[in-house]
Amino acid sequence: xxxxxxxxxxxxxxxxxxxxxxxMDGRLEMHTYEREVPAExxxxxxxxxxxxxQLDVPRTCYELAVTLxxxxxxxxIIKLSRQWEAIREWEVGWAVHPExxxxxxxxxxxxxxxxxxxxELKVHRIVAFCHADNAASVRVMEKLEMHQDGRLRETxxxxxxxxxxxxxxxxxxxxxxxxxxxxxxx
Ligand SMILES: CC(C)(COP(=O)(O)OP(=O)(O)OC[C@H]1O[C@@H](n2cnc3c(N)ncnc32)[C@H](O)[C@@H]1OP(=O)(O)O)[C@@H](O)C(=O)NCCC(=O)NCCS
Numbered sequence: 061x062x063x064x065x066x067x068x069x070x071x072x073x074x075x076x077x078x079x080x081x082x083x084m085d086g087r088l089e090m091h092t093y094e095r096e097v098p099a100e101x102x103x104x105x106x107x108x109x110x111x112x113x114q115l116d117v118p119r120t121c122y123e124l125a126v127t128l129x130x131x132x133x134x135x136x137i138i139k140l141s142r143q144w145e146a147i148r149e150w151e152v153g154w155a156v157h158p159e160x161x162x163x164x165x166x167x168x169x170x171x172x173x174x175x176x177x178x179x180e181l182k183v184h185r186i187v188a189f190c191h192a193d194n195a196a197s198v199r200v201m202e203k204l205e206m207h208q209d210g211r212l213r214e215t216x217x218x219x220x221x222x223x224x225x226x227x228x229x230x231x232x233x234x235x236x237x238x239x240x241x242x243x244x245x246x
Contacts, residue, residue, distance in 0.1 A: 068126055068168055069127045070125070070127075072125070073123060082104075085098060087157075122140045126165060126169045135165075149185045152186055164245060171245050178232050193223070207234075210226070
């Protein structure tokens with residue numbers, strides 16, 4: 061699966077991405093609100109998992125490399141995974157290399173994969189979760205015009221303490237209206 065957006069190429073990961081993937085994955089800023097910085101062997105395992113998911117039938121998890129057009133190294137990850145089959149609910153997640161923060165790349169990648177999910181996978185509802193202190197991620201959800209469904213209390217254990225997280229969502233009918241009103245980002 062691949063998507064071309066105005067500034068980005070979202071494509072499948074391959075083993076050749078390991079150096080660029082590890083360079084990103086080994087950075088503290090990539091994990092501040094999620095977990096400890098992974099050891100190199102763990103990054104190898106994560107990338108291997110991404111590649112294995114490409115063979116799943118039916119496919120229920122897409123982890124795509126975010127690259128700058130026309131072609132380039134992986135500079136981010138956009139993830140789309142099935143949460144709850146019965147209600148056609150999928151989850152979207154994102155990470156961008158810290159050197160590229162603030163250029164709207166997370167929003168652009170997310171906008172296009174959400175649009176693809178509604179059009180091609182016929183999903184009903186897309187959700188996104190983030191640590192309650194992750195202001196940049198909250199802002200991405202707001203810029204996608206997702207609805208804040210709630211604040212989940214103490215659902216994460218991080219840095220030796222319990223942390224809250226937000227859950228945001230967008231529904232297929234809401235997306236249809238928004239895509240008629242708004243220009244895609246890029
Ligand atoms: C969250 C993340 C993907 C955002 O990537 P990005 O490409 O910088 O995102 P965008 O440029 O599309 O939007 C970021 C928005 O957050 C805002 N922002 C950034 N840091 C902020 C902060 N500390 N407080 C408030 N807003 C902040 C930016 O100003 C921007 O909003 P704007 O366009 O209105 O100015 C990036 O910070 C990241 O990879 N973080 C580490 C991984 C992670 O936490 N992923 C999310 C897991 S839920």
